[in-house]
Amino acid sequence: MSTLRGVGIGQGIATGPVVRMTEALPAPERTDSTAGAAAERERVRSAVTAVAADLQQRADSAGGAAAEVLEAQAMIAEDPTLMDEIDTRIDEGTTAEWAVHDAFAGFRATLEAVGGYLGERAADLEDIAQRVLARLQGVPAPGVPDPGHPFVLVARDLAPADTALLDLDQVLALITSDGGPTSHTAILAREKGIVAVVGAADASSLEDGRTVIVDAAAGTVNDSPTEAELAVAAERIAARAAAGAAPATPGALADGTAIALLANLGKPGDAADAVARGAEGVGLFRTEFLFLSSAQAPTIQQQREAYIELLRPFEGRKVVVRMLDAGADKPLAFLNDAHEENPALGLRGLRALRASEDILREQLTALAEADAATAADLWVMAPMVTTVEETAYFTALAREYGLKTAGVMVEVPASALLADRVLAHADFASIGTNDLTQYTMAADRLLGSVASFQDPWHPAVLRLVREVGDAGARTGKPVGICGEAAADPLLAVVLVGLGATSLSMAPAALADVRRSLSQHSLDDARRIAAAAADADDAAAARAAAQAAAQI
Template structure:
């Protein structure tokens, strides 16, 4: 028996025989074209168009996050820059096969050199190139194997087109040697609820038919396990299946401590899925969807209609609406069109709204009118609040419009360090861990070269979360987390241990987080938080907490055995 380590996605555990993904098609050799440049260009463009159409068709079949990923792949396939690169190689006398292979490989190398999030997109280019190459050769592209029985799939990485259409009754678990927690494989595995361990480099040694246990909670793959280990894993798998399949219940720890589980939503149409998955309300509604595609601000009436649709889906439940968060990576011409050398540190969030206060007042007017017509418990919050003065400004303005619950987003160290003073004026705080990590670690979220610093597990980030949690306890004010960190079941436990009282995430993550909470007491989450804070870096914090989590007795298992 050996143990292979990687990054686990979710909390699942599964066991079964390994089936390895087929190897890629061999690279074409650089040979001169006998058909001529015009014919080769036609062949290349027809093949690319066929692959893009196939990806678009798969996107419409898959739906959800998979649809967005596949639609993005279809756009990449027909990217004009790539097309120019292919044409240039054909003009030099190459065949369509070699031109496609070499052009995509060059672009892939560029992304890999950047690293981080963009580096993890490199696998997408491999998949597109393989599909185009297969089309040119008149053969099937490498895809998911079908051995005729359930299996654990092992691959270097998995293309979105394949992940989107996995047969969940056959693929027991997924192991990749490459990729990371933000790769498309990880994103789609999380959405589909597939037990997965990614970035497990040593999994390259696994052989077809070899029995393994894939433990996403621990981020491990156990090879050739004993009968006792297989039985323990099955007990855990059965308990998790029962918990996930059970009617959704409010979030709570094993000792009964309530932790509200809320949904992050981007538009009113997303509400139905959140309700179906048991969201207890909305912890973050992004109002940007109304503004980003508009050349001018939407009217009060247009906004009121959208807000009313959202609030109507959650009668009697909390709905937290974030005011327009523009600037930085979301510029709006009608709000702030001035060039800034470093927009992440410029006029964004509440700063931008104060500079165009009419936009903010129109939002508050529309929200107040929608609130009067519905039965949800509306909370409003300002983005990117940095000072106590900004807090007083926003909460005072919200109350001027009759909105009874007004809070702030804590996304910069300044507001985290002064959280007790901020909460003296705000009704609640919501921590945006994505931006808090960016500003704590001085690492631009949009810059792939510093993506390794963008990790909310870093003890410096967690210490700031703890400051806000402690301030919330002292002032008896609720503290939520609405960043991506809340969707990580293991990190969610640490956040609760740091004083967070609610967690908001993509609806697909609710079941795993709900289960993780149900297995631990408040004292245990506090112990996990102490372990994370004692680490020197993000990797050390996560590994130490994962080990401690595995060693603790599971209260869920005790009640189901």
């Protein structure tokens, strides 16, 4: 047996024959243009416009995190700085093909040198460049092969445009040699429930047609499985399929302690999939989709219609709507167009909304009207709340509009450490582990050079979660988790042991988390959480939790 190791995404397992991703278009040679600079620039703009439109169309079809990734790609394709670089090369007399190839290569090299999160974005640039070159050359863009039978796809990395629209009846699993847990391939595989092992350095050695076992739970690829190993894998696949097909039960621990399992949603159209996968409600509805694609704030009527569409499928169930979370990596010209040296520590979240209170009031008006028109249990929460005063401000304003359940997101250490005071005003707290990790570890989520610090397993983060959980228990207020951490089946158990009363995640993760919780009692969860929180670092916390879970 030969085993390749990488980072597993999710808990799935799959077997099947390897099919390798089609090769990229060869790099064009540097040649002088015979058509002239004006004609070459026109060719580039025509190709880029077509590629951006195609990416946007794919985004509209994909939904969820995939839509956000593809929309970002469409924007990158038409980035003015990149176009200036291309024009500079064309003005030197080169062809459009060479100018595109060289300009994108320069940007890609910069990201790869930074490494980490930004390094993993290099594959996105490569995909855009390939699509533009294909347009210029009049040939199909490289993409996912179609061998006519189910297969395990092997690639250096997978472009978001391909990952987002994979035929899940054909693609049994993904194996990539590049990428990591924060790559777009990993993010989209997690959201879509695709069995995947990323960052398997020797994946290029896998031969077309060879049957492999891809075990995401173990982070391994067995490229020479025996009949006995294939039989065991088949049993695991069948058991997981049966569990996933069984009627979804409410989330609960082995001793019957209820833990609500909710969905993170990015637009109303994602609600049907969440309901089908057994979501008990919505723990995080991101309202940014209404704002990010607009030059001005949407009207109250536009917002009301979108919120009604979201709420209707969840009649009688909880739906937590986060107010507009703009700023930092999601700037909006009509909300805050002032330059900030460090926007992650600037006017973002509730701070930005208070500075433009008319937008906040319009959003609350639309939500109140949608609440009155539907039968869902609507909860609203403010993002990036830091102080007790901010909490009191938001909850009072929400109640002014007749919204009966108002809470806050705990994303910074200040609000975590004052959780008992915060919960004296708020009806609930929802912990955003992505930002809480960023601010606890002083590690920008978008900065690759500190990517190793961005791990929600770090005991410092876990102890802050425990502060909020303990405060919730003392005040009798619910504490939810809506960050990426809730989708990790073992970490979900730890979070419950630290005091979380509900978990919200991408719908595809619900079945695995439900199964993981059902294997442990509340006492078990507390014991496992204590072992993790007492560790020295993230790796040790994960290992301690794994060991404690086996007892």
